[in-house]
Amino acid sequence: MAVTVLGISGSPHRHGNTETLLDSFLDGARAAGASVEKVVLRDLDYKPCMGCNACHKTGECIVHDDAITLFDKILAADCIAVASPIYSMGITAELKGLIDRGQYLWAQKFILKKLYFSNNHIRKHKGLFISTAGLSWDNVFDGAFPTITAFFNGTGFEYYDNIIANRMDEYRGIKNHPTALKESFEKGGTVVRVLEKLKAEPGAEK
Amino acid sequence: MNGEIHESNLFSPRVSKDSSMPINVLAFAGSPRRHGNSETLLDWVLASMGDDPDVAIEKIALTDANINPCRGCNACEKLNKCVQRDGMDIVHDKIIAADCILISSPIFCLGLCAQVKALVDRAQVFRSRKYVLKLPVVPPERKGKRLGVFLATAGQKWDYVFDAAVPSIKCFFHVTEVRDADISYLMINGVDEKGAIESHPTAQSDAQKLGKTVIAELKKRLAA
Numbered sequence: 001m002a003v004t005v006l007g008i009s010g011s012p013h014r015h016g017n018t019e020t021l022l023d024s025f026l027d028g029a030r031a032a033g034a035s036v037e038k039v040v041l042r043d044l045d046y047k048p049c050m051g052c053n054a055c056h057k058t059g060e061c062i063v064h065d066d067a068i069t070l071f072d073k074i075l076a077a078d079c080i081a082v083a084s085p086i087y088s089m090g091i092t093a094e095l096k097g098l099i100d101r102g103q104y105l106w107a108q109k110f111i112l113k114k115l116y117f118s119n120n121h122i123r124k125h126k127g128l129f130i131s132t133a134g135l136s137w138d139n140v141f142d143g144a145f146p147t148i149t150a151f152f153n154g155t156g157f158e159y160y161d162n163i164i165a166n167r168m169d170e171y172r173g174i175k176n177h178p179t180a181l182k183e184s185f186e187k188g189g190t191v192v193r194v195l196e197k198l199k200a201e202p203g204a205e206k
Numbered sequence: 207m208n209g210e211i212h213e214s215n216l217f218s219p220r221v222s223k224d225s226s227m228p229i230n231v232l233a234f235a236g237s238p239r240r241h242g243n244s245e246t247l248l249d250w251v252l253a254s255m256g257d258d259p260d261v262a263i264e265k266i267a268l269t270d271a272n273i274n275p276c277r278g279c280n281a282c283e284k285l286n287k288c289v290q291r292d293g294m295d296i297v298h299d300k301i302i303a304a305d306c307i308l309i310s311s312p313i314f315c316l317g318l319c320a321q322v323k324a325l326v327d328r329a330q331v332f333r334s335r336k337y338v339l340k341l342p343v344v345p346p347e348r349k350g351k352r353l354g355v356f357l358a359t360a361g362q363k364w365d366y367v368f369d370a371a372v373p374s375i376k377c378f379f380h381v382t383e384v385r386d387a388d389i390s391y392l393m394i395n396g397v398d399e400k401g402a403i404e405s406h407p408t409a410q411s412d413a414q415k416l417g418k419t420v421i422a423e424l425k426k427r428l429a430a
Contacts, residue, residue, distance in 0.1 A: 013278035048320035050269070051239035051312065053400075085278070087327045089373035090317060093275035097320035139373075146316035146370040154315075 003195045005029040005188075006077040007038040008070075010084035010095030014040070017132040017165075017174040022083040024181045025130060025163060028188025029079070033196075039070060041094045046070075048097040055104035059112045067101040074155050078195050079126045081163075081188075082148060086133035090143040099151045106154050117156035124198045126191050127157030130184065134169040141166070163187055229424055231255055232304035233265040236311040236322035240267060243359040243403040247394060248310035250410050251357065254417030255306075261421060266297065268321040273297065276327035282334040286341065294328050301332075301382055302344060305424055306353045309375060313360035318371045326374050332381040344383045351427045353420055354384035356391050357413075361398030368393045392416055 007026045011018045022038070030036045046067035054062045061068055074080055084091040091099075108115035117125075129148045133140040141164050152159045165180040174180055233252055235245045248265070255261050272293035281289045288294060301307060311322040318326065335341045344352065356375045360367040372391070379389050392412055397403045404410075 011278060012275060016278065048324075049238060049314065051237060051242065051314075051319070053239075087276060087278070088323075088329070088377035090323060090326075090370065092278075093320050093324035093327050096315075096317060096323045097275070100314045100320050102315070143317070143370040143373045146366075150315040 001199070002033060002035040003029075003078045003192045003199065004076070005034045005036045005079045005081065005192065006073055007036070007081045008074075008083065008095075008098075009038060009040045010082065010092050010098070012042045012092060012094060013085070014042070016085070017168050018083050018085040018130065020174050021132060021163060021165065021180060021184050022081060022130050024184040025081050025128070025188040028185035028190075029192045030188075031185075032189040032192035034079070034188075034192040037073070039073070041098060044070065046098065046101065048093075049100035049103050055107040056111050059104060059108040059114060061101065061104040063101075067098055070098065071102060071105070071155070078124070078199070079128070079160075079191055080155070080157060081128045081130055082151065083130035084144065086131060086135075086140055086144060089140065091131075091147060096147065099147060102151065102154045109154070121156055122158050124195065125157045126160035126195060127152040127155075128161045128163060128187070128191065129159075130163045132164070132168050132174060132180075133166040136167045136170060138166075160191060161187060229258070229261045229306065229421065229428070230304045231261055231263045231306045231308070232300050233263065233308040234271075234310065234322070234325060235265055235267045236309060236319055236325070238269045238319065238321055239312070239400065240269065242312065242400050243394070243397045244310040244312045244357060246401075246403050247357045247359060247392065247409060247413055248308060250413035251308065251355065251392070251417040251420075254414040255421050257418075258421050260425070264300065266300075268325060271297065273321075273324050273328060275324045276330050280334075282331040283338045286331075286335055286339055288328065288331050294325075297325075298331065301329075305351065305428065306355065306420060307379070307382065307384065308355040308357065309378070310357040310359075311371065313358055313362070313367055313371060316367060316370050318374055323374065326378040329378050329381050332383075336381055336383075343381070349383055350385065350388070351424070352382075352384045352388065353424055354379040354382075354389040355416065355420060356389060356393070358391075358393040359397050359403060360393070360395045363396040365395065367395050390416055390420060
């Protein structure tokens with residue numbers, strides 16, 4: 001079965017720098033034979049987490065909207081590429097809104113103890129963070145990494161790699177960046193080949 | 207009027223007080239859970255500020271404030287205003303009018319909750335005004351006379367649990383003309399269940415102290 005790759009575009013700005021970088025990754029994955037799907041968060045209808053903690057009792061979110069459907073897709077994918085531009089030193093409110101909604105998975109794991117990702121499962125599920133920032137500062141992505149780590153931990157993915165490019169203002173867009181798009185395409189192919197090998201291991205779970 | 211906090215859902219006017227020198231305090235309760243730990247922490251600070259008769263306080267619960275995320279369209283770089291018509295229309299003016307802005311947020315997934323991040327990102331209009339259009343965000347005489355407060359609570363005990371939230375908050379205050387050195391922080395980790403902060407050994411007294419300190423400093427600066 002083909003490796004499944006899910007791209008999640010967290011930018012409100014369609015076909016901007018971040019989504020273009022994600023597209024390049026997905027093109028690379030597709031060229032390597034993966035089954036690829038892209039979800040654009042701004043086209044979905046979901047609310048941020050309301051902090052009601054009802055999921056702490058049931059393990060389910062009481063709000064039934066596109067976020068839950070998307071989490072089902074995330075849990076079914078072999079690889080997820082989560083993309084967000086840096087706004088105010090962090091990920092966008094759209095992506096943060098989605099990530100916060102994963103609280104019901106946290107509750108299943110840590111309160112109800114009915115969800116468990118084995119080490120073998122985690123090594124066969126790779127997560128990548130794709131991001132661009134206008135500023136040139138080296139620390140401009142630092143505020144995003146911890147939240148992305150929490151997201152991958154909560155959904156059973158190994159935090160496999162970052163594809164990040166700053167100085168977008170200086171370059172006047174990702175298309176003028178010397179290496180980013182090529183690097184992203186190549187990483188898309190690489191992760192699919194790695195996952196193919198892992199999936200082919202004898203007697204292993206999905 | 208001592209200790210009274212006026213809570214607004216954006217549609218009621220600011221409390222006006224009979225005073226020659228009102229100090230305008232604007233507070234954003236960022237948590238979607240009303241009256242939980244981060245909002246309690248905020249209420250403690252506000253109650254202590256409200257002991258002073260010169261202080262007018264307005265608290266806005268972001269979960270009811272109808273502030274959408276930034277659309278990333280960059281239109282504010284040309285228009286000097288946001289193309290979205292929502293709760294930010296009213297909040298925008300209040301941010302400019304305030305002498306002190308407080309933001310409280312719970313930490314969700316090691317960051318600000320999405321509701322606070324939306325507010326921070328919508329401050330892009332101030333960034334465009336300041337850096338692209340080179341227009342004043344506040345009149346020059348008010349620079350250095352605005353103070354910011356960030357209050358946060360986190361369920362996790364890790365001491366780095368607030369690290370990713372702080373840079374975003376600094377961005378908000380930077381573009382709204384509150385200097386980095388003029389932001390105060392009170393961040394309490396290890397409080398998760400509703401009401402847990404009530405039994406924290408120092409949170410309430412630190413919050414009360416902070417409220418007093420901020421108002422005293424504001425009075426000094428506004429009188430200068």
